[in-house]
Amino acid sequence: MSDRIASVERNTLETQIKVSINLDGTGKFSCVTGVPFLDHMLEQVARHGLIDLDIHAVGDLHIDAHHTVEDLGITLGQAFDIAVGDKKGIKRYGHAYVPLDEALSRVVIDFSGRPGLEMHVPFTRGSVGGFDVDLFSEFFHGFINHAKVTLHLDNLRGKNTHHQAETIFKAFGRALRMALEVDERMAGQMPSTKGCL
Numbered sequence: 096m097s098d099r100i101a102s103v104e105r106n107t108l109e110t111q112i113k114v115s116i117n118l119d120g121t122g123k124f125s126c127v128t129g130v131p132f133l134d135h136m137l138e139q140v141a142r143h144g145l146i147d148l149d150i151h152a153v154g155d156l157h158i159d160a161h162h163t164v165e166d167l168g169i170t171l172g173q174a175f176d177i178a179v180g181d182k183k184g185i186k187r188y189g190h191a192y193v194p195l196d197e198a199l200s201r202v203v204i205d206f207s208g209r210p211g212l213e214m215h216v217p218f219t220r221g222s223v224g225g226f227d228v229d230l231f232s233e234f235f236h237g238f239i240n241h242a243k244v245t246l247h248l249d250n251l252r253g254k255n256t257h258h259q260a261e262t263i264f265k266a267f268g269r270a271l272r273m274a275l276e277v278d279e280r281m282a283g284q285m286p287s288t289k290g291c292l
Contacts, residue, residue, distance in 0.1 A: 120147030168237025
């Protein structure tokens with residue numbers, strides 16, 4: 096299998112974003128977005144997904160973080176779509192349950208070629224670390240539309256908003272790792288009866 100890496104740039108009047116990823120990495124992480132809590136969440140994806148992530152984003156933060164967060168989801172999704180290639184031999188499906196103290200979240204992903212998001216996360220506060228939690232939905236919508244995946248995010252319990260968010264992102268990383276793992280028994284076959292994804 097060839098290297099599963101990608102670098103993507105997105106430049107608009109609102110944001111300038113560069114993302115480089117290695118799906119077969121060790122969890123190396125470098126990230127500057129100007130949105131510290133988002134950086135903290137993305138580090139969970141890298142570490143628990145064993146995905147090398149290098150992210151640099153400049154956005155119109157003098158307005159708010161909306162455009163930066165949404166466009167980062169889009170750019171990251173594009174990078175995943177390129178890096179995963181034709182999807183032959185991957186497990187395709189991934190899932191993970193992750194606890195953090197009182198919080199517990201479940202994430203299930205399918206590299207189906209069909210964007211879909213079901214996000215059920217009843218955050219107990221509207222912001223955490225100065226971050227508007229409504230923007231997590233914008234991030235994941237951007238990601239699924241451009242990575243072309245079906246993604247289910249469920250916070251099953253939790254009282255602390257930081258814990259709720261962190262369990263979602265850790266589980267997201269773990270689910271990505273499982274879905275993207277190469278299954279030697281597939282021997283380069285497409286993981287679909289359709290013959291394509």
